[in-house]
Amino acid sequence: MFNYNFRWNQALNSLPQMLEGALVTMEIAILSMVIGIIVAILLTVCRISGYRSLSAIATTWVEIARNTPALFQIYMVHFGLGSFGIHLSPYISLLLGIAFNNAGYLAENYRGALKAIPDTQTRSARSLGMSAPQAFVHVVMPQMLRISFLPMTNQMVWAILMTSLGAVVAMNTDLYGVTSALNALTFRTFELFAIAAVIFYVITKVITLSARLLAARMFRY
């Protein structure tokens, strides 16, 4: 049986602290997406470059990022690099861990998007005198980003939710970290985490809705 009396006022007093945590969560998610997108484009270029070594690096990255838990990836950034004397703060460890994961998944999205773009476009661009890099940057990449736009918002939502894994690297300023520190002080577990869940829900909802609006505006013909 669930034996608990809810005391919302006590938990709601902590709302300002939790909202500050939510800002840190969004900041990490956005930065990790920016890094993730840049790296994913580089990985995609490596994969289609035709150089076997570059494409092997990209494939390894994607395989590790997609087939191991994000928790493990974040833990390894902090404690794995730590054992080699590279000490990163919890913030940076979490950011890089999520960015690593984002890059892997996004690179796979881009690969799918590339398959949807007919080869003839590259060939037409080349026949107009563009170099291979020019053809990629001006013709293929814009379409690739458009096709994979909605999957990218999906990854953004994941990035937000993954920030909660920062606890394993002692992250205590993000939404989850703040909530769990408050919980240790007061033991009001269910109120605090219910509030945190609502905040997470609102953030992800706002992001998916604004992405949809943005897509509707940007991708009009």
Add this chain to the structure above:
Amino acid sequence: MKSSILAAGLVAATCATPAMADKLDDIISAGVLRCAVVLDFPPMGSRDADNNPIGFDVDYCNDLAAALGVTAEVVETTFPERIPSLMSGSVDVVVGSTSDTLERAKTVGMTMPYYAFENAVVVSEKSGITDEAGMQGKTVGATAGTYEAIWLEEKVKEWGAGEFRPYQNQADVFLALSQGQLDATVSTMEVAQANVKTGNFPGISIVAKADMVPDYVALVTLREEYGLLNFMNLFINQQVRTGRYAELYTKWVGEGEPANLTIPGVYR
């Protein structure tokens, strides 16, 4: 007529009885006592080579079960999960070195203290810290949700310099300390000594006793379970009275006197 009313009353009274049963009755009739114990917190709780739970808290749970005449079931938990596991009914009591803060007592029921920890300043040898004051402005950390973590975080805020990092478990704190990611931590003396002794964490050492009120820890159950709280209070008294407390101390912590569980000048 009268007798049928009486009979009805009797039936009602018999039926009403089970509804009065409290946790204490439930445990005895179920024949099992489920204790939440933290098992990465040697010597209070850990696992032996065969992965069986061992430690002071494990023995304490077994003793409590024996006193109740039931079998003990140790449910492994982490510090932050102690209360959710109690509230959701997956355990009956928490034997998890839980500090008896007033803030927490608003939510759960605490017995009188069953143990008291002294805390030690443990440092990374590279940091060159030699005492508690030396921690000021450095990167320090402790196990999230513990008494010493709350104390240390408060200190860092007071100093206005340095950084506090709450790791998820004691092993991660010592790993970070050993790697030099943390300069210092505050951890219970017993736990610090046990971990330094294992040799799993090279480059860390205990330099001083932390200047804080001893960390009194209590058994925890639901706040309204007075029957069980009452029983456990007497049980703790009996553990000390019969010498079992001292025996468990010698077994798990080492030679010496276990901490005094009474506070001079005040009733419980």
